[in-house]
Amino acid sequence: MTLVAVTAGLALIAVVVVDVWLTVLHPDAEGPIARTVRRLVWRASSLTAGRRRTPRRTPLVWAGPVLVTGTFLAWLGPLVLGVALVVWPNLDGYHRVAGYGPAGFVDALYYATGLLTVLGFGDLTPDTGPQKLFAVTAAALGFGFFAALATYLIELITGLTVRNRFALTIHDQVRGTDGVGLLARSLTDEGVDVARERCTAWAASLREVDDTVRRYPLVALTYRPRRRDYDIEPALEQIAAVTVAALLAARCDPWRGLRPRAEELAYALLRLQDTIASRYLGRHLLPAASDPAAADAHPDEVLRRVHARLVDDLGPRFDRPPDGDRFVDEVLSRSLPFLAALRGWSVLGVTRDGPPIGVARPDEPERP
Template structure:
């Protein structure tokens, strides 16, 4: 009797996978099933990186989470259809022996059906089960199609992330280095931190809105690490907005809005972080370089008004296991003691 009810959990498994595929690939988000797979795998890998002190382990977040998602979708779909066919004795027969298929035989039949191989070693004798076999095969085709739809945009988005990170790495690295190098070594001066980056930031922001799980992907090399360089850019723009005596660079508000949007998507993906608001920066070296800035008290008041954004920037860097001084400070001068 219990066996005949197994079609219920089997059907729920198949539907859960299909809903998760649609939400993840078509409705710009992260399905509950995918989230349930990502969170423990991500927590385990980041925890191992912290315990061992090997930040290089974080570079495996992308392949681990992608493989985990695809495996979960495939196994649940496979098991779900197996339970559906297994729930009715005699729904499947050996093509030569004519005897009812065992559970292992049913599992094998479903495997080659959803993979669209169609080997024919086990067959469905009744029309109803033949129709379900066709449905399972179509389901397998959709599973493969959606898997490709899931992986390809991730590869494209990771390329955009690395391009933006590399651009900021070469322009900095670090918040104050971004400002100083733009001021002294760029033909568009501080505009290189705003209008020149606006389109690139919009593309990366849109990718993270569509696929928020991208915030769980990390890169090992500093030059590729968006979770290092985006907080640095955000801190640099806040410094400019709160300390410049003249008009701020054109497009600063729009660029900062894109950064704010990405940090909010990050927080929705990771949840609230316990990291504190970082301390105000020391702008002595910027002043020494010739930048005319407002008194520190004005900057501190401005940064206090944007404390939530700065906390999210700190949380993003912390998730990538970067220190705040790597984000915000100028690197030491070559002749520093």
């Protein structure tokens, strides 16, 4: 019995340590405990929001804090239990203050909690060398656990600030138009050099968001503010439209200098989509990225719409036929199914109409 309890306790401690290390300290991984909690909490909040007759945002807003708290408890609970299982079989041999009485498993949990939180009440103390060594190790483990959590929360807030800044910037820039209109307006009113600078800035923002999603998958997209202009999904849709429009416009002589920056923007967009898909949508969706049937609209249809908008907004200088190239086709074939899957995952599909990569006319009223 002693060997079984100690072995089970050490196994629980090892599982939690590895999970925390992967999630908090490793930039490219997420522990199975943290990943399971994230999926369960987001699924529950999504179902709660979507089943109402009038979909409400409140369950999604609280998903992030609940998720962080749930993950913390999912780590702390097994860690306390593991330490308790290790000390429980030999707890009667620990020094106890006068009148303490027989020590049971509840006392082992109490002692384990005091060790991990570095409180050390002193009513139960180890006597032998191995017991003292384990107590010091458990205390150091608890201190490191809480320190790592505090550091992770600070870095998380910084990452969320990057994500929110990106969403707000795109929201403000496309207000009154859409991604295609934003690119056309930049070319006609500001010139190709400014449009190149804008593409570079958008690509840099996408890379920052990509780093946030990669390093903090626990809450990078599940931490939702109350205001919809902070949502990243509409921003990604508009950036996809900007990217396609920039690649098409760069085929015309007046704006050929835009091509390198448009390709840079496309690479950054596709990389971010792959990161989000692998972290949130499941790897089984990645092979479907080139399947037009997975999207709300066919790539050829979206290409014709974008081309028609550019003809209207750029005038006779946009002199290319309504066909894309290899790069445009790749962006559309990968972006459309990704955006459709992302909208379904985030429950924004019940609050926003229309296909991904919308091409609404500037005089159309903004959709709620």
